[in-house]
Amino acid sequence: MNEEKKSGKIFDLPTLRRLYTFVRPYQKQFYILVTIILISATLSPLSPLLIRYTIDNEIAAGDYNGLAIMLLWMILVLFLQAIFQFINTYLAGWLGQNIIRDIRVQLYEKILNLRLKFFDNTPIGRLVTRTVSDVETLSDVFSDGMAAVAGDILQLILIIGVMFYTDWRLSLISLATVPFMLISTYIFKEKIKDSFNEVRTAVSNLNSFVQEHITGMNIVQIFSAEKIEYQKFKQINGVHRDAHIRSIWYYSVYYPVADVIAAAATGLIVWYGARQVIQYDVTFGTITAFIIFINLFFRPIRMLADRFNTLQMGIVSTDRILKLLDSDDYTVNNGTYVSEHLKGDVSFKNVWFAYNDDKYVLKDISFEVKSGETIAFVGATGAGKSSVINLLSRFYDINKGEILVDGVEIHNYELGALRKQIGVVLQDVFLFSDTIHNNITLGDTSISRARIIEAAQLVGAHEFIEKLPGGYDYNVMERGATLSVGQRQLISFVRALVHDPKIIVLDEATSSVDTETEELIQNAILKLMKGRTAMVIAHRLSTIQKADQIVVLDKGEIQEKGTHEQLLSHEGFYANLYRMQYKEVAN
CATH class of the missing domain: 3.40.50.300 (P-loop containing nucleotide triphosphate hydrolases)
Structure with missing residues (x-):
């Protein structure tokens, strides 16, 4: 199943347990938040009870002093609810933002240490989504997810308990419409979940398209493809719009339905309660309290659908984030060797390397270059020249053989210390x-x-x-x-x-510059290579004629080795390549 379309389980305990590990640094604040939510849920039934008492006792008796006192109590309860709501909202947001900051730092640290092979196989947009969008979703889990769901459920339980304690008959009448509310809420939850998945997929496609085409805008304009790409964008953007409209439609249907069901419950209370009031079986204050109870009861049910979807999306995002954090596709840095005075001797011994499985791009490569010498690699595109450089810096690890620097196998070097000694100038x-x-x-x-x-x-x-x-x-x-x-x-x-650095690597370093700039670089190389090892990759053979050693690669194998003069005298691969380039220049 496509990773972007997964929907996660609300009570995925292993994932929730891992998610809780991010909360540990903020346990004190988390438990304060839980306590505040519990207190807020406990306060919710107080207002209807106070109103009931005031109507049945103070107002019915015409006791103005008692009424004033009860009003003060109600104001105090409302004030406390407002204070706890403020603390709840702020603390939940504060907790969520601190946690996602920590997760983003961990994710970026992880990404920094992943090997290049991982980036070869993983779209950049997906990593951006993990670091930005998925992590942002977790903020909603903490501010509007787990804790809020727990508070809503507790509030429902308390309200039901108080309602039955107050009058069990009115409670049964009031709750008669609850099955309809639960059914509609469940249908809405499932529909909006699918809709959110469609929106998320549409957003991912839209982001990928925009990122790719802005990056390649020069190609679009060179080939006058603006109208074609514009139509493609309109189509993708239309899918994104339709997905959003579907989610809006579900909301526009659900909330009126929920309001009608809540109104029906209120109507049942009024219809039944009025008869009981007339018969003096139920007080007017009790009826009023139950009308308020119904509103307090149905509001969290309506919210639970959204909160469950928030949790589901959070579980999915957490699962994706954890997969990235748990990835073992990184360069193992177990080496401890650090040389204070690296000379720069490099030796490849029977090196085999494949980017994928057993499709070797380097086959039994062996050569040596001493400190202060220059070695050049030539060959057709795809011959394996750049792979040699990638292996030396341990951007990729070899399958077989050995690579030595100053006689020490490169896996024994501390990775940062090794790479600091290798200066790389790439073509791109x-x-x-x-x-x-x-x-x-x-x-x-x-x-x-x-x-x-x-x-x-x-x-x-x-x-x-x-x-x-x-x-x-x-x-x-x-x-x-x-x-x-x-x-x-x-x-x-x-x-x-x-x-x-003690080793300088030039990967097609002069292929994209003009003749004057190339002369500047070549003059600088002559001055700066003294005492350093130079490894040069070039298509233009004129730039490497003074190299101490030239290695000719073809299809991942060494065909020839020697100086420029030696290779020309052999009348082999290098000589043919040289004559071809000479003719191109002459023409």
């Missing part, structure tokens, strides 16, 4: 909606502005950054949209260098 540069300074440091306050400027000058990025409004404090907007491809590439290069 991602910049956050923040300043250039923060995009370079990524929040590391130990990196000074002077150090950033020094790295930017070496790379050749300082000049264009200084020309921007605000310089290094310029906000690049989402994904660096206000910068050119080359500028984003240079900033990512500065970002890699300021952390002073």
Whole structure:
């Protein structure tokens, strides 16, 4: 069954038990809330009883002093109910917001530590839904769910008890319409549950469509597909509208029906009670009290349908959140080795790797690169070049073989310590909606502005950054949209260098820049690679001719290894690739 359409059980004890673990830090406030709800429920039958006593005793006897005293008592009860209602509403909201804050922090911490394979198989929109919408639903569970349901049920029990204690005959007459109310409430609960599921699915589809098409707006406009996409959006939005209208229709039917049933109960009381008053079997105050009792009784029944749906949605959201929190699809960080003076020797020994099952993208890969050397990887798209880099940084774990850094297997390294020693510049540069300074440091306050400027000058990025409004404090907007491809590439290069890694990885790092910018980067590489290990991936062979070693990959296997001159002399795969590129340039 589609995860977005599940409906959860109200009394799913294992899930409720797990949900309660989030309440533990706030047990004191939770128990105060429960106590307040119980007190409020206890106060609810007092007003009708006071009104009954006042009518039958003080008003009937014409005792104005007694009437004044009873009015004061009624005002006191109303005041206490208002105070407890305020505390109930505020404390329930406070509790819900604090709990969802804690859950969001836990969820985000979990997401930060999930391995990249998880993100390959999980839509981003689903993770956003878990972190935002599903967690928000839990706020309603605490503010308008469990505690409120308990209060409503207790209020019903107390009112029924007081009613039968007061007059059992009128109680039976009053409750004659309850079966009709329960049946209509149950039907409404089931219908509105299905309707909420439809709304939730429609919202998910709408969000996914909008997110995807805004991100790919350049493609939409390039191919003049605005009208087509507009019609698609209208259709999806229409489904969303229809789902909402259905839920509104159920509410518009249920509440009038509930009011008619409550009115019928009131009519029965008046019809039967009037006859008893005439015969002096029942007092006028008792009839008045029962009319108030009926309103107090049916109101929580009407609310229970909504509250049960809130609980159901909360259980579903909790189940989804717990599945994410319980996911073991994260990179195991059991290593403890931290090197104070990493040299940067890298060795792959008989490495096999598959993203999915046994469909290996790297097959028996072996090579070595010493500190200060440059190794380049070439090959067609899908040959496995980027996979080598992903494995070195432990974004993915190998299936077989060994990867050593300075003679130590990478699983023995503390993960953060290993990745700090590897500076990566990717082809697809991602910049956050923040300043250039923060995009370079990524929040590391130990990196000074002077150090950033020094790295930017070496790379050749300082000049264009200084020309921007605000310089290094310029906000690049989402994904660096206000910068050119080359500028984003240079900033990512500065970002890699300021952390002073011992291993530099360039994954197609110059494929998206112009010739002038490429020359800046190549000059910076020559200056900065001294004493560091460089691992370069490139389609343009002209950028790697000076590499100490070139590894030619094809379909996940090493075809050739050697220097540029050695590989050309072999007249093999590399030589053919080189001649093809030379002809393209010549033409």
